[in-house]
Amino acid sequence: MKEEHHIKLPEGSIGKESTTINVGPTHPATHGVFQNVMEIDGEKVLRTTPTIGYIHRAFEKIAERRPFNQITTLTDRLNYCSAPINNIGWQTTVEKIAGISVPKRVDYMRVIIMELARIADHIICNSIMGVDTGALTPFTYFFQERERIYDIFESICGARLTTNIGRIGGFERNFTEGTWEHLNKFMETFPKALEEFESLLVRLRIFMDRTQGIGIISAERALNYSFTGPNLRATGIDYDLRVLEPYSSYEDFKFDIPVGKNGDVYDRFLVRNAEMWQSYSIIQQAIEKMKDLDPSVFHANVPEYYLPEKRDVYTKMEAMIHHFKIIYGETAMPKGEVYHAVEGANGEVGYYLISDGGRTPYRLHFRRPCFIYYQAYPEMIENGLLSDAIVTLSSINVIAGELDA
Amino acid sequence: MTAYFNDIKENIEKEFQSFQNWNTNSDIITFEVSASEITKLLEMLYHDFQFQFLTDLTAVHYPEKEKQELCVVYHLHNLSKRMRLRIKVYLDITKPNIPTAINLFSAANWMERETFDFFGVHFVGHPNLTRILNVEDMDYFPMRKEYPMEDPTRIDKDDHMFGR
Numbered sequence: 419m420k421e422e423h424h425i426k427l428p429e430g431s432i433g434k435e436s437t438t439i440n441v442g443p444t445h446p447a448t449h450g451v452f453q454n455v456m457e458i459d460g461e462k463v464l465r466t467t468p469t470i471g472y473i474h475r476a477f478e479k480i481a482e483r484r485p486f487n488q489i490t491t492l493t494d495r496l497n498y499c500s501a502p503i504n505n506i507g508w509q510t511t512v513e514k515i516a517g518i519s520v521p522k523r524v525d526y527m528r529v530i531i532m533e534l535a536r537i538a539d540h541i542i543c544n545s546i547m548g549v550d551t552g553a554l555t556p557f558t559y560f561f562q563e564r565e566r567i568y569d570i571f572e573s574i575c576g577a578r579l580t581t582n583i584g585r586i587g588g589f590e591r592n593f594t595e596g597t598w599e600h601l602n603k604f605m606e607t608f609p610k611a612l613e614e615f616e617s618l619l620v621r622l623r624i625f626m627d628r629t630q631g632i633g634i635i636s637a638e639r640a641l642n643y644s645f646t647g648p649n650l651r652a653t654g655i656d657y658d659l660r661v662l663e664p665y666s667s668y669e670d671f672k673f674d675i676p677v678g679k680n681g682d683v684y685d686r687f688l689v690r691n692a693e694m695w696q697s698y699s700i701i702q703q704a705i706e707k708m709k710d711l712d713p714s715v716f717h718a719n720v721p722e723y724y725l726p727e728k729r730d731v732y733t734k735m736e737a738m739i740h741h742f743k744i745i746y747g748e749t750a751m752p753k754g755e756v757y758h759a760v761e762g763a764n765g766e767v768g769y770y771l772i773s774d775g776g777r778t779p780y781r782l783h784f785r786r787p788c789f790i791y792y793q794a795y796p797e798m799i800e801n802g803l804l805s806d807a808i809v810t811l812s813s814i815n816v817i818a819g820e821l822d823a
Numbered sequence: 824m825t826a827y828f829n830d831i832k833e834n835i836e837k838e839f840q841s842f843q844n845w846n847t848n849s850d851i852i853t854f855e856v857s858a859s860e861i862t863k864l865l866e867m868l869y870h871d872f873q874f875q876f877l878t879d880l881t882a883v884h885y886p887e888k889e890k891q892e893l894c895v896v897y898h899l900h901n902l903s904k905r906m907r908l909r910i911k912v913y914l915d916i917t918k919p920n921i922p923t924a925i926n927l928f929s930a931a932n933w934m935e936r937e938t939f940d941f942f943g944v945h946f947v948g949h950p951n952l953t954r955i956l957n958v959e960d961m962d963y964f965p966m967r968k969e970y971p972m973e974d975p976t977r978i979d980k981d982d983h984m985f986g987r
Contacts, residue, residue, distance in 0.1 A: 471956035476972075478941070479965060483972050514850070641902075644877050644930035655902075662905055756850050757879070757898060757909070768879055770896070783881040785898075793933045822956055 436464055443472050447550065447808045450818025461803050466796040474822040481782040485747035486512050487586055487725055489782070494580035496786060497820040500539035500763040501581045502531045502571065507760035510665055511769040512586045512723070515756045520718040523711040524588045525667035526704045530601070531574070531583060532666070533697040537608075538567045539763030540690040543815040547687055548619055550812045551628040556618040563611045566604045573597040587724035588717025605702065612694055620691070629684040633798045633810030636681060643794040646787050647765030648689045649814050653681035659761040670707065671700050683813040722749050747777025762787060764815045788820040827904065828852060831872055839864060851898070853909040858921040861912050868899060869927050874908060876900040877924065880934035882942040884967045892916035895944055897924075914944065923948040941966035
């Protein structure tokens with residue numbers, strides 16, 4: 419604004435200067451370890467310089483020393499809010515390079531787990547967005563559903579956050595009775611909880627005022643910044659890999675791609691909300707489809723790649739040999755290179771894998787959506803208020819683990 | 824689909840002398856050009872063939888390929904036609920210079936910084952080519968193959984039994 423024109427400073431007073439402040443590296447509002455050096459004028463943000471790399475763990479280097487089945491645990495720690503999507507994304511990458519095709523039932527199990535993970539991730543993002551605008555209640559109510567999802571993961575793989583779910587070729591064990599119990603419970607309670615959540619936030623005047631028209635990015639700029647996922651869809655572009663390049667039998671399901679219009683915080687919130695409904699419907703369809711399939715199938719018949727059950731390792735010759743070969747990396751992986759991408763909770767999670775036939779990848783590169791779209795953050799908050807910068811940050815859902823790899 | 828790719832191929836063949844190794848067997852169509860022609864190529868693909876989405880930019884180190892040790896890999900995406908392209912540029916490790924792609928893709932900014940950080944690829948024209956994930960005073964490029972993951976001075980760890 420042209421303040422200089424009508425404010426006449428008294429003689430001898432000092433000229434106007436901006437203030438430099440640090441937001442982060444450890445600040446409750448950043449939801450992770452990264453720093454923003456902001457130059458502010460009053461409450462207006464003039465310039466921002468993000469500094470990242472505080473939790474860089476050199477996963478790409480570590481991956482060059484690990485057999486293929488051990489890399490799943492690294493992918494857990496990328497986007498740890500939806501670790502199963504990363505796990506399964508990695509496993510499908512290896513299956514692609516090894517030419518393994520998995521049975522339909524495994525695909526549907528994967529779809530259920532990935533969609534649950536997507537819901538869990540969106541629950542965190544959206545309810546924290548409420549917290550950052552001052553509405554704590556929706557968060558405390560809705561977080562119960564994330565707990566139920568983690569119960570399901572726990573009953574499948576034993577872990578809740580960093581899941582290491584599944585194996586190359588399928589799953590380590592079938593869905594148990596407990597899994598179905600938890601899953602049915604979740605399917606029963608979730609719609610009501612989501613409706614409640616929506617009724618608390620979607621038309622809340624304060625929330626709308628705080629989020630509408632804030633942190634806008636246009637579709638052109640978003641594409642130029644290689645945005646993917648809900649953040650891109652909020653600008654009105656229906657880019658979704660589940661439809662564009664279906665993997666894990668996503669082509670069998672009927673669902674819509676929710677898109678926004680303005681590309682602001684409120685649109686991102688609504689897109690994530692609508693996606694939760696779509697994910698819910700996908701899970702419903704998958705459960706229905708699984709009823710017609712042989713309930714005992716939970717992995718592909720590929721003994722060279724699929725880690726056998728421990729019980730068989732001790733009692734069966736073949737299983738012991740394959741177990742040994744997989745653990746010691748003696749299984750020959752075909753030479754070649756492959757780029758495989760899955761629709762993660764906040765964008766295209768890509769795996770660029772080069773194999774030279776050795777026990778480990780020759781090179782593995784993770785395309786982390788956060789890392790790529792977070793560089794647009796300074797542009798999105800420029801000339802806005804500091805409090806809007808915080809809301810914008812939580813709306814683009816930057817996960818430090820994925821940012822730094 | 825194939826017709827479109829053939830059209831692209833013909834155009835590139837006509838205009839770029841360094842074009843080689845058009846590979847349709849891999850999951851994404853892959854080819855190579857030289858560093859001096861990459862800017863022109865990206866511009867042509869951007870304006871004439873709508874490859875306007877830079878999915879990924881990274882590098883690979885091949886220590887045994889003489890004069891071609893570093894390979895910069897671009898993954899481009901044409902969203903309306905649902906097509907991907909992979910472009911490789913091989914660089915001499917003693918002069919790892921390649922023009923930046925920032926003028927076309929804002930997203931290239933951090934991707935190039937990351938590639939510089941880990942491989943030491945010098946993106947000519949980048950406004951702020953500094954380390955991004957590693958500490959600033961690091962004086963080597965950790966993703967190059969000559970840097971072992973473990974501390975090389977340790978003798979209690981012997982894993983020559985386990986391949987690489």
